[in-house]
Amino acid sequence: MEVFVVPDLPEVRPGHDLAALIRERVDLRPDDVVCVASTVVSKAEGRSADLSAFPAGPRAREVAATLTEHAGEETDPRFVQAVLEESVEVLIQTPFLLTETRFGHVGVNAGIDRSNAPDGDLLLLPERPSESAERIRERLPADRVLVTDTCGRPFREGQRGVAIGWAGLAPGRDWRGETDRDGRELGVAVENVADELAAAANLLAGEGDGGTPVVVVRGFEWGDHGESDAHFREIETDVVRRAIRAWSNE
Template sequence: MSAALTLAALPGIPAVRAGDDLGGLLAAGLARLGATPASGDVLAVAQKIVSKAEGRSVPLASVTPGAEAQRLADATGKDPRLVELILSESVRVVRARPNLIIVEHRLGFVMANAGIDQSNVGEEGHALLLPLDPDGSAAGLAARLGMAVVITDSFGRAWRRGTVGVAIGAAGLPALLDLRGQPDLFGRTLQVSVTGFADEVAAAAGLVMGQGAEGRPAVLVRGLAWDAPAAPASALVRVGPEDLFR
């Protein structure tokens, strides 16, 4: 990785609505920034604007909760309609307590409330779901823009407080960098070092994006370097015998 790493928010990205040409909006933002895609560039894009463009906003008034959703809503104090959406996006409930439901999402992520959010949605009474295929969404944007793309979301951590940006979609770069076999500073061969490269990009971009009313949903990260083949964000999910905690 270059020492000259820079991050800059794309200016002038408008409020995104269903059906908008997100690739065109991002290309215009890059042009306003005066940035031509170059080697080592990654565009980090907030999940919310991808979901909005893809029409993943659901009016709660259209949702009819089932018996399981009602039971879980009673236990957590959540809106039964929101709980129905959470269950519809999940393969199982991992844990639940008042005002929180941890699930295994259909994409394999273990996360709060299936990633469904009502903040910064822009439509009263709506809930925003994750993209159907975040890696596919990233691939489409990467092809359109001619650069690597990471789609970011904010996750909590099981053993640490606070949320941090992670990659839920990636294209044009390796989501994981396997450093095993390389020497450390003192010549010792690395045995277990595999970095979540796309997650590191997402976390760095999160410092610029913010979490509230900043209005900076796309960040250009410049100065990165990698020599591994591209791999999607789905490669970050632990599966089978690798997962010691489920």
């Protein structure tokens, strides 16, 4: 398997055709997986915003005051308002805001970025990343597209690449029903291929000012395995979220 960046991409602005920018710079194959950072998807879709667009309500001011107290530095209540408006649930509100976005992703501050936002104070995540991935895929020779982001993970330090949108492939490779080397049947093994590919792409895309937000994975083979559409865990099976809810309500 080969992983390489798409070189020489310009600064993406609202209305830019990401698929055309990619096609102009790399000869894609049908089985390539094109991993596109959510930052450039958001820029192309005009998801930049100024803090002034989010006048703070009572809840945002209350949460901002609590965050300021815990963090020891001022938290802008307008930023908190933006996070609340981009979220369907607040799981944790101190010492940081952990929320669920409208499309099911759980992350800090609803994934809102305050860096790499040349057209405003904030860069919001794409509204529907899988639909964004599909629009890009329709205009590329490659059959598979991921929209990626970075976020932390419980119990581990550091950020890693994750998939927040996908088109042309299932997010999960389902090993259930297959057997291990001793002939035991696998009952719970669903591999999150979308996140694994996103993490591989993030090794090259990086976190800073490298200007390489699109990475191609070439030669990835699915193999003779089933598919799983599961990606964001349902609340019924999410014991961690249920525990957080119980803790937050104490």
